[in-house]
Amino acid sequence: MNFRNSIKSRIIIAFLAFSSLLTLLFAVASLSIRQNLQTELIEQTIKQDLDGYMTKLAANPQDVLGQSLSSNVQGVITTPDNFHTDLPLSYADLEDGTHIITEGDKTYIVAVNKQNKLKGQPVWGYIKYDISHMKQNDRVLWGIFAGMLIVFLILAYVLAIYVSKKALKPLSKLAAKLENLSAHTHIEPLAPYFPEDEVGKIAHALDNYAQSLTDYVTRDKEFNADVSHELRTPLAVITSTVELIKSNPNISEKELSRINRIERAVKQSSELTETLLLLAREERKENQGLERTQPAIIIRKILESYEPTLKLKPVKTKVIEKDWLQVKAPESVISVVLGNLIGNAIKYTTEGTIHIIIDTHSIIVQDEGVGVNESELPKLFERHYRANKTSSKGSGIGLAIVKRLCELYNWDIEIRQNKTAGLTAILTFNPD
Numbered sequence: 151m152n153f154r155n156s157i158k159s160r161i162i163i164a165f166l167a168f169s170s171l172l173t174l175l176f177a178v179a180s181l182s183i184r185q186n187l188q189t190e191l192i193e194q195t196i197k198q199d200l201d202g203y204m205t206k207l208a209a210n211p212q213d214v215l216g217q218s219l220s221s222n223v224q225g226v227i228t229t230p231d232n233f234h235t236d237l238p239l240s241y242a243d244l245e246d247g248t249h250i251i252t253e254g255d256k257t258y259i260v261a262v263n264k265q266n267k268l269k270g271q272p273v274w275g276y277i278k279y280d281i282s283h284m285k286q287n288d289r290v291l292w293g294i295f296a297g298m299l300i301v302f303l304i305l306a307y308v309l310a311i312y313v314s315k316k317a318l319k320p321l322s323k324l325a326a327k328l329e330n331l332s333a334h335t336h337i338e339p340l341a342p343y344f345p346e347d348e349v350g351k352i353a354h355a356l357d358n359y360a361q362s363l364t365d366y367v368t369r370d371k372e373f374n375a376d377v378s379h380e381l382r383t384p385l386a387v388i389t390s391t392v393e394l395i396k397s398n399p400n401i402s403e404k405e406l407s408r409i410n411r412i413e414r415a416v417k418q419s420s421e422l423t424e425t426l427l428l429l430a431r432e433e434r435k436e437n438q439g440l441e442r443t444q445p446a447i448i449i450r451k452i453l454e455s456y457e458p459t460l461k462l463k464p465v466k467t468k469v470i471e472k473d474w475l476q477v478k479a480p481e482s483v484i485s486v487v488l489g490n491l492i493g494n495a496i497k498y499t500t501e502g503t504i505h506i507i508i509d510t511h512s513i514i515v516q517d518e519g520v521g522v523n524e525s526e527l528p529k530l531f532e533r534h535y536r537a538n539k540t541s542s543k544g545s546g547i548g549l550a551i552v553k554r555l556c557e558l559y560n561w562d563i564e565i566r567q568n569k570t571a572g573l574t575a576i577l578t579f580n581p582d
Contacts, residue, residue: 161310177295177299181288185284196223196259223277225278226277228273228274237278244262248260256280263275320347340357418485442476443477445508446469450469456496465499465504467504470507475508477579487555487556490548491575495573501518502519512578518570562578
């Protein structure tokens with residue numbers, strides 16, 4: 151599972167993001183409040199000192215001569231006509247009050263008083279306070295907050311791990327119970343093991359779904375069993391009747407040929423019925439012990455059943471046995487698979503030769519028929535799909551059955567285009 155997609159990772163990421171955001175907001179708010187309070191305090195202090203000094207200077211100049219304007223910094227007293235040389239000329243345009251001014255890499259708070267007169271002439275007072283050191287203090291505080299952020303992230307991570315384990319424990323318990331279930335396990339209700347919370351609702355919903363699915367499978371198996379019984383009975387009657395007719399010594403060769411065709415058709419129907427029941431139940435039936443099925447024998451029987459069809463068009467079949475092959479699977483299953491592959495090759499080949507190659511672990515059916523487009527090849531195994539070029543009647547489920555049987559027995563099936571014309575079906579049996 152991708153870490154970012156898990157619920158646990160989302161909880162941890164949420165905790166870490168929340169801690170980071172909270173720490174950042176706290177740092178910004180703290181520094182802003184500190185800077186504003188400190189600045190206002192300095193402004194009020196130097197302004198009060200300046201205003202008090204200027205009031206005393208205007209009332210009795212002799213009493214304040216030689217005294218400093220502020221207890222913290224030195225100030226300057228000047229007049230508009232003879233502006234003090236220690237002050238920038240731009241200060242003359244400053245209004246009465248406090249101002250924050252940046253000069254080069256330094257920042258100052260400048261208090262200005264222009265409300266008093268001395269001997270009838272305006273007199274101005276200035277106090278200039280350097281606050282550049284406050285930026286250095288801010289850097290130190292940012293470092294402290296960075297350390298706090300690391301500590302908070304570690305604590306948040308530990309807390310997120312703990313919370314996620316506690317929060318996801320019911321889900322983990324539910325997942326563990328579901329993992330222990332299998333097709334052969336008796337379905338036990340899950341809801342009694344959980345409280346009536348969100349997980350309990352999920353467990354209850356799963357119980358309802360499992361019960362519905364169990365009822366459906368039970369009905370399906372019962373239906374398949376009934377169908378199997380109902381189909382096997384008439385097939386058995388036909389088989390016994392065919393055997394009885396064949397025992398007649400007066401039967402002609404023509405009649406015997408037709409009876410043999412009926413017998414092969416009944417056998418194919420029985421094999422198909424058994425195979426479809428295996429697919430419906432998804433049961434893999436294998437021969438016991440050392441018994442194996444030889445596909446070469448089945449191929450000869452299939453070709454014999456198509457002899458009447460092959461006589462009606464210029465199509466030949468050629469079986470090439472490169473190696474001896476036996477497969478651990480029922481004859482009925484292999485007969486259905488090869489019957490569909492060979493039957494399609496015969497059906498869609500109007501003239502030419504159909505090659506059936508038997509190798510160590512595979513069977514290749516190569517025809518010279520109409521073929522299909524490259525884009526249609528992946529769709530051939532879909533139910534009810536029939537290529538546009540085909541004009542013969544059919545339900546389009548033969549290759550779908552072949553595909554499901556191959557998946558059931560872990561075989562590989564592939565259909566390719568030939569270089570000239572037609573298709574090649576490659577059936578590969580996994581070695582035992």
